[in-house]
Every structure is written in structure tokens, then in C-alpha cells.
Amino acid sequence: MTTVLPPALHTAREAVDPALRAAVARLDPDTRRVCEYHFGWSNADGTPDGGGGKALRPAMVLLSARSVASEDPVAAAAAVELVHNFSLLHDDVMDGDTSRRHRPTAWTVFGKPAALLAGDALLALSTEILLEAPSRQAAAAALSLTTATRTLIAGQAADLDFERRAAVGLDECLRMAHDKTAALLACASSIGALFVGAPRETVTRLHAFGTELGMAFQLVDDLLGLWGDPEVTGKPVLSDLRTRKKSVPVVHALSSGTAAGERLLQLYAQAEPLTEDQLHEAAEMVQRAGSAEWTRLECERRLAAAHERLPDGQRAATESLTELAEFIVRRKL
């Protein structure tokens, strides 16, 4: 378990924060206030706050560019972070989540319409700052980002659809994880290189690296959603079971054909809310079905596949990408 943040995260935050803040400062006052709160830069009353996310995606963008050039594609890094936060703002409304990064979600503070508009605005801004950037590859980068955005939306649509369905296959569940999480990380891992004019082969390899890494990332998230430390995820333990989320380990267990899987199916089909005892039993069934172990191994496999995809390039950048990947996946497992 790594507890120290990789230096690339700090560097990325320092590099990208000014661009992000400048982008958000373009918004109308109402929408700007919601975004500044959401990013953790201000409190609900508008007073400054020093918070903010982990800058994981910006770090990916900057590192992937460093592997081919000495230039920092800050606009691309900020654009990816804007899209990520667009999706957080909208997902929190759709899922009714009340807590994010240990604070009340934006919609609980400003209302749903304001939070939706803030998300819309961040999505529009992301395209805007990319296309304004002085790079001949700005349009190609914007196309990569908007395609990833559309995939992310498809993932969220599938996730919502799963909630309404009794039976979900493991394959479609993995596809949903790809769409919802890995597509944007694949874009984050390659758009920087694309932006600074890297050869197509390099961009493709970095994209594949990000896809595998994104899958590993989501699988870890799914495990944290069952047994994770609320200090890390900001969510209470067993929260995914409480909402009967069809995450990868759960779907693996449900479709395992084991007695434990059958019992989990019964619990998920129960009309009443699950009691605390039943929640612990459900988690135990995921273990017994071998699904926690399978998810952990699949995660390792994806991480190894990611490393294999990394292009040969500047050694330091590749090492930092590897370090970042390890950090992401070793969180509290």
C-alpha cells in the first residue's frame, strides 16, 4: 500500500490549477460559484477553500506528453479535468449522491438545476479551451476528448440501465466499466502526446495503456465500494451493496453459479432495504463466490497489460506513469 502521493500529482496540480481556475472564471457568476465550490476552491458561501481533487487525469496528460516532448499541454490537461468534473456533477444529480470528496455534493448546496448547468458549462468549456490552444493538433485532441466523453455518457447510461434490470452479464458489466471509467483515462493517457504531435503509434500505445489502467482503476473502485476505507473513497463501507449497485465483483458473484451467488441474488431481489446484517452477509457472499479474489486478480492482470503497452520513450516519464499507475491501483487494497 502506497500512502505517499506520487510527485507527478503535485506537479500536475501546480501546472493545471491556474488554467482550470482561469477557465472557470469565464463562466457567468451563478455557474462559476457552483463550479468553484465543486472543485473545492471555495465554500458554499463563496469564501476561499484550499481543496481540490487529486489531479490524477491532468498528471496522466502531462506525463504522456513528457514521454515525447518537453512541452506541457496544460490546456489538454485542464480540458480532461473539466470533462471529468462535468461527469461528477451530473452523476451526483442522477445518482442522488449527497457526499463527494468529504463535502456535500454541489446539487445539495445549490439545487439540481444549478448543478446540471455547471456540468453543462464545464463540458462546453473543455472544448473551448482546447480549440483555443495554439497547437496544430488542438482539433484532433478535441475530437479525442469529445469521443471519450460520449463513451463516458454511454457508460453512465448502461449503469442506470443495470439498476433497473435483474440480470446483468459480466461482459456487459466490464463494458460499462470500460465506458464509464477507462475511456476517459485512455484519453487522458494519450491526449497529451497527441497534442504535442507524437507519432500515431505512440498515441495508440498510450491510449491502450490508459484503457488497461482505467479498467484496473475501476475494479479497485468496485472493491473499495464494498470494503473500502471511507477515508479513501469518501463513501461508507458496503455503500454499493446498500444501493444494490451492480459493480463488477457483484455481477461476477451473481453470475458465478455458486451457492453464495444464489444467496446474493436473493438478497438483491429482496423488496425491503437490506439490514446491516444482510449487508455484511452480502459482502461475505461476494467473498465466498470467489469474486473478490477474481476482481483482485483481474485488476493485477490489467495493470500488467497496461505496463506492457507503455511506449519506449523518455525513461523518466515512463517511470512516472508506471509509478502513478501503481499508486492508483494499490490504494488500500
Add this chain to the structure above:
Amino acid sequence: MTTVLPPALHTAREAVDPALRAAVARLDPDTRRVCEYHFGWSNADGTPDGGGGKALRPAMVLLSARSVASEDPVAAAAAVELVHNFSLLHDDVMDGDTSRRHRPTAWTVFGKPAALLAGDALLALSTEILLEAPSRQAAAAALSLTTATRTLIAGQAADLDFERRAAVGLDECLRMAHDKTAALLACASSIGALFVGAPRETVTRLHAFGTELGMAFQLVDDLLGLWGDPEVTGKPVLSDLRTRKKSVPVVHALSSGTAAGERLLQLYAQAEPLTEDQLHEAAEMVQRAGSAEWTRLECERRLAAAHERLPDGQRAATESLTELAEFIVRRKL
């Protein structure tokens, strides 16, 4: 009063519909179903329906390009229509509107999360199809569209803000009308020319034409929201008063300093819902304050200003733009 649709609308629909349908067909099945319903191409159960909007914005895009080239910037026309429909889908959720184009709104049929995702998807698609288009000006066009989108979002944010405030000035109300309606029409009126490589001066004039026309359009809409024919607007008469919307004629009356304005202020401040009699009284106060007349004259002034901005160019295209502008503004006034 014009009742016959200008031929440009029919032409635009024919030209743009296939591109729009192909774009929407790229979406994941869940989101696609919502969009196809929203566009009026299918019923709630997925069976085909022949409906669809008026293709006003696509017609603007195609005509503005015709004034400088013989090329049809279909991708740009489809992209603007996608953004327009993104905003309709989201606005209907935020405003809680249950009827659009004489049918139940998408969120009432598919739920709010699905309608929000459909809007998100259309916004992402709009950038995607523009940037994929084989035009050297695709990136400039996409930037114009995304900037207009951001302005539109600011307008909706102001509109929501006005609902919570007692006092709204006429200037900020006109600014809101500009942001919410005129910005996208200005983009629609100029993006086609931009896309086919028209000189900057032409693009600027067409943009200014669209801004004035958009203002006229919104002012007509505001009048229709008070006295309009539900056959035309799809909204019941007096609907804007029922929801105490701060539209331009209402704000003009409220800030008129007249006795009628004072009475309207009392009615708008009333805690209980307005009775039918009170609704008619409120409409009468807007008349007596001279605000209906002022709005009508302002609308005429904007329309005249729009015509003055039209660049010299192919006579037929300019005439069609003029005809379209007249059609938009003469609806049932």
C-alpha cells in the same frame, strides 16, 4: 401573419435530417431511444413517428453559407440543431416542463437521468460531427458553436436566478434573452459561412444579423407566452404568468413605474397561486403599462436592425434569410 412555411425550412430539413439521424444512431441504445423520441422520429415505444422540429436553425446555417458559396455545410447545420436540442432536453428537466411540441417531454417518458444523459450526449455529438467534417474551418466553427453553447448556459442560469429574485432589471432581462436565445441564433446565422471559408467581415455581419433576429425571436416568444396560441407555442395561454416567469414584457411592466406595474408587482409577490381571474388581470396590467406595445416595437426595431446587418451577397440567399426572419417574427402576433 404568415402561415405558409418558407421553403428554406423544408429544404433544410431534407438536407440535415439524414445527418442528424446518422449522428444520433451512433449513441448507445438507451440514449439513442430517448433522443429519437425527443426529435419526434419515434414514439415512446420505439415505433417510428414522422415528426420533428421546424429546422429553423439548420435553415439559417445553410442559407448563411449559400450567401458565400454553393457548398452545403450540413455538418455545421446538424451540429447547431444538436446543441439546440441538448438545451431543450435539459431545460425541460430543470423547468419541470411536461409538454414540448405537443408531446410529453422526454423526461416524463424516460425519467430525468435518461433525459439528462441524452442532452449530454447531443452536446458531445455536436462537437464530434463538426470536428470530423472535412473542412479546414471545422475547428473554428466548433469553437464558435461551443462559445455560443456556453452563452446559452449562462442565459439559462440567469433565467433560473430571476425566478428566485423579486427585482429584475430590464437590462439584465434583455441580456438573459440575448444569452439564452440570440447567441445560438447568431451562431446559426454565421457558422455556415465560417465553415465554408467566408471572409471574416461577412461572418461578423451574419453573426450580428443573427443576434438581432434572435432578440426579435425571443421577444415574440415572450408575447406568445402571454397571449399566444397554444397551437403555435404548444403552451397554454398565460402560461408564463402562471409560473410568474420574468420575461421581457413582464419585467418591462414591473419596472415601468406605472400603476399597472405596481399592481402586477403585487400579483407576482402573492404567496398563493394566481387565480384565473388574476392571471387575466396580470396580462391586462402588462398591456396597460404599455409593455406589450413596447415589446412589439422593440421586436420591429430588432428585425429592422437585423436586415441592415445582412451582408451583400448572393441575392437569393439574402432574400431567403430575410423571408425566414420575417416568418419567425410574424408568427401569430
